[in-house]
Amino acid sequence: MLLEVDKLHLHYGKVEAVKGVTVKLEQGEVITLIGANGAGKSSILKAISGLVRPSSGEIRYNGKRIDKTAPNDIVGMGIVHVPEGRRLFKLMTVRENLRLGAYLNKDRAAIHQGIEDVFDRFPILREKQNEMAGRLSGGQQQMVAMGRALMARPKVLLMDEPSLGLAPIMIDQIAELIVSLRDSGLSIILVEQNANLALTLSNHGYVLETGSIALHGPSAELLENPEVAKAYLGA
Amino acid sequence: MSELLQMGLTGFNLGLMYALIAIGLTLIFGVMRIIQYAHGEMFMLGAFTLYYWNAEFGLPYWPGVAVSAVVIFLFGAFLQIVLFRRLHGKNILYSLAVSLGLVLIISSSGQILFGTTVKGIPSAVSGGVLFAGTYLSYERMVISAVSAALILALWFFLRFTTTGLAIRAVAEDPDTSALQGIRTSRIHWIAFGLGSSMAAIAGCMMGTLLSIVPTMGFLATIKAFMIVIMGGLGSVLGAVVGGLILGMIDSVVTTTISSDIALILSFVVIFLVLVFRPSGLFGQHWD
Numbered sequence: 001m002l003l004e005v006d007k008l009h010l011h012y013g014k015v016e017a018v019k020g021v022t023v024k025l026e027q028g029e030v031i032t033l034i035g036a037n038g039a040g041k042s043s044i045l046k047a048i049s050g051l052v053r054p055s056s057g058e059i060r061y062n063g064k065r066i067d068k069t070a071p072n073d074i075v076g077m078g079i080v081h082v083p084e085g086r087r088l089f090k091l092m093t094v095r096e097n098l099r100l101g102a103y104l105n106k107d108r109a110a111i112h113q114g115i116e117d118v119f120d121r122f123p124i125l126r127e128k129q130n131e132m133a134g135r136l137s138g139g140q141q142q143m144v145a146m147g148r149a150l151m152a153r154p155k156v157l158l159m160d161e162p163s164l165g166l167a168p169i170m171i172d173q174i175a176e177l178i179v180s181l182r183d184s185g186l187s188i189i190l191v192e193q194n195a196n197l198a199l200t201l202s203n204h205g206y207v208l209e210t211g212s213i214a215l216h217g218p219s220a221e222l223l224e225n226p227e228v229a230k231a232y233l234g235a
Numbered sequence: 236m237s238e239l240l241q242m243g244l245t246g247f248n249l250g251l252m253y254a255l256i257a258i259g260l261t262l263i264f265g266v267m268r269i270i271q272y273a274h275g276e277m278f279m280l281g282a283f284t285l286y287y288w289n290a291e292f293g294l295p296y297w298p299g300v301a302v303s304a305v306v307i308f309l310f311g312a313f314l315q316i317v318l319f320r321r322l323h324g325k326n327i328l329y330s331l332a333v334s335l336g337l338v339l340i341i342s343s344s345g346q347i348l349f350g351t352t353v354k355g356i357p358s359a360v361s362g363g364v365l366f367a368g369t370y371l372s373y374e375r376m377v378i379s380a381v382s383a384a385l386i387l388a389l390w391f392f393l394r395f396t397t398t399g400l401a402i403r404a405v406a407e408d409p410d411t412s413a414l415q416g417i418r419t420s421r422i423h424w425i426a427f428g429l430g431s432s433m434a435a436i437a438g439c440m441m442g443t444l445l446s447i448v449p450t451m452g453f454l455a456t457i458k459a460f461m462i463v464i465m466g467g468l469g470s471v472l473g474a475v476v477g478g479l480i481l482g483m484i485d486s487v488v489t490t491t492i493s494s495d496i497a498l499i500l501s502f503v504v505i506f507l508v509l510v511f512r513p514s515g516l517f518g519q520h521w522d
Contacts, residue, residue: 049414050413051410051413051414070413070418071410071413071414072413072416072417072418072419075413075414075415075416076416080414081414083410083411083414087408087410087411087414088411089403089404089407089408089411090407091403091407092400092403092404092407096400099397099400100400100401100404100412100415100417101415103397103400103401103415103416103417104416148415152415152416
């Protein structure tokens with residue numbers, strides 16, 4: 001098992017946001033967490049990346065506990081989080097944002113090559129590389145956020161609502177990217193409100209309701225599940 | 236005409252030194268979101284470090300400035316790790332209370348250790364040149380050049396080095412910075428030390444032009460806060476522009492009217508700036 005979230009409980013003050021959730025991610029697998037706003041999806045990602053401390057439960061990466069590890073060390077292990085709302089450094093240029101993605105990499109040539117790879121993947125960013133990230137469109141900002149994450153050469157990618165607020169054409173592009181990353185062997189945890197998209201792209205899905213897992217199974221089965229279809233797929 | 240030129244040059248010179256102090260303060264606030272009211276004490280300690288190095292021990296002036304910057308960098312970093320780290324993310328009043336306590340401790344200790352008599356740091360450069368009827372002192376020219384070079388060096392450091400980028404990133408969004416692998420606690424002490432050493436260098440320069448006493452930090456803190464609030468909290472550019480504005484007011488009004496009126500006018504200018512731009516000249520909204 002590559003990454004395992006085991007009986008995770010998480011509180012914000014007195015409010016319990018995550019109630020005993022267990023999630024497993026295998027090497028090269030894409031899993032998705034779907035559910036309504038406030039179901040605890042983003043909190044699980046934040047706990048994995050070390051931004052919030054669990055109240056109880058364990059998070060293991062390659063068998064090693066990481067639930068008390070600092071976020072910067074977790075990035076060093078290869079777990080990279082693309083937060084909800086992109087969270088770019090808006091007062092910095094596109095290029096500076098990408099450079100920060102490779103903060104732990106001291107090899108200048110590799111950083112330069114990484115930036116070129118991102119530009120090859122998203123050619124518009126080459127043109128916009130010296131513009132402030134905050135001035136880009138939502139879709140371009142999402143490209144920077146994804147590019148910044150890829151600069152860290154992740155082994156596990158945590159993606160929080162990558163399609164949020166994007167035009168349909170951009171959502172297709174993001175979906176293509178996730179497929180290509182999946183095919184290249186990257187392991188991904190995808191949090192999405194767009195359940196149809198998420199289940200289409202993933203191998204395994206977890207449906208969260210008010211902090212607990214209500215349902216889980218292979219994504220293809222969840223797509224056919226009438227309860228899921230009614231609640232999340234607009235059927 | 237020559238008097239106007241003289242006032243302008245003095246104002247520019249003074250403004251650059253004010254900017255150095257204010258940049259240090261704005262760097263600390265921008266990265267940690269704390270009030271460091273003892274910033275002026277770093278300015279004072281910087282000046283006294285150079286005084287003992289140069290005037291008391293007879294060691295060369297310019298290495299003394301560098302030693303002062305390093306000593307105060309280490310002292311600032313120590314204060315951050317021991318005192319201010321615990322206050323990060325807490326109500327800003329905690330840091331205000333702790334740093335006010337530090338002001339009393341450092342300036343009182345300074346009076347005991349350094350004495351209360353006014354001291355002076357000997358000039359490193361002497362002489363000058365007459366230009367358009369105005370006497371330009373080499374000392375002021377060198378100090379202006381060094382101050383400007385330092386501000387420029389800091390700008391390059393923040394823009395083009397990995398640590399500089401990390402400082403800007405942490406100032407903008409600490410959580411997202413941590414998600415890039417940046418150890419934010421390390422950036423905090425670096426920024427605190429760097430900000431303190433900028434004040435120390437300004438103290439060395441100002442101490443050479445004027446005189447030094449252990450209580451000199453108080454006015455430096457007030458001026459630094461005035462500049463930072465006028466320029467915009469957390470903005471390095473704002474600190475430079477604010478410093479130059481305040482330096483010019485100080486020079487022109489003090490020469491033509493009085494230093495009291497210069498202080499009053501400085502506050503009037505700040506009030507006007509804040510009325511029309513509540514976040515300062517180059518500031519953002521800090522919640």
